[in-house]
Amino acid sequence: MRPLRRPTLADVAREVGVSAKTVSRVLNEDGPSSAETRKRVLAAVEKLGFQPNLMARSTRTGGADTTVGLVVPDLSNPFFGAVAAGIEEVVHETGLMLLMGSSEDDADREATLTRTFMARRVSVLMVVPSVGADHAHLKAPRAAGMPVIFIDRPGNGLTSDTVVSSNRSGAREGVAHLIAAGHRRIGFVGDVPAALYTRRERLAGYRDALVSASLPYSRQLVTDAHHPAEAAEQTARLLELKDPPSALLTGNNFMTIGVVSELARRGRRDVAVVAFDDVPMAETLQPALTVIAQDPKAMGQSAGKTALDRLRGDRSRARTVIVPTTLIPRGSGELPSPARAGSRGRSPTEHA
Incomplete structure (x- = not known):
């Protein structure tokens, strides 16, 4: 076609x-x-x-229809850098050039960036949606043939191609891993706002695992944070509860930094941790960090391949690609619960 x-x-x-x-x-x-x-x-x-062609009115660098516009929430986050690398690896062979901009997770700034990219007549628009963003303004360009691809989170107000991780099943697997080590009080240190798609999905996976093990869900064990410093503060709050958790699931790489920092500050090596997202030098921590690893480069590659399919005339229905996560045991997620650790050397007893 x-x-x-x-x-x-x-x-x-x-x-x-x-x-x-x-x-x-x-x-x-x-x-x-x-x-x-x-x-x-x-x-x-x-x-x-x-789409007015601003490039034709400037120096024509890159020319019209030779670029892919990518809007991400944070250029400093290595996760999105890996996504961009995957995209570029695929589209570079076709002569397309990748342009990036940061929305700073602000819906208005995101809308401005997407309109700027469209005005420059990008061949493809890729967006990691901000919380609260409305993407209805992209309907006409998409209908006119410009591929619009959402990455990491679905868009709002527009059904279009989307590439996400297996957030819910990954979190479920991570919590089940902690439960298998005997943990019964497991905290969740998640990012805010609660409306964020990835947070919702990972929290849902956390709850799924509790339900499967017939364990109660306690709002007291679920915390919200946005930056590593806030994650550290919330970790401190959890550890100071009368009945603190013996294990933690972190919601993303930034949350992990705060959690690990607070545990190290307190000299606590007895709290089990499973982190959603891998982090640099995770193997060097004591204990080494068990993670639910996403594959951001594969997400970018999938987005790039989808874009090229669309540019070559694929007009099939919008599709969602789910890139699997992988549980990587390294030590922190295998620490036994205090009850199970205390029962070593005696007849095993299951503690509820």
């Missing part, structure tokens, strides 16, 4: 019933035009999904 043709300046002019020069004047703001004409032109641009 042939790719749909993208709307041109002439298409907008025909829609409004004015000349292409008038449309250009409105969009470039380089000449007189009535308020009514401007209103009609902008309405037609929105309706048709027309």
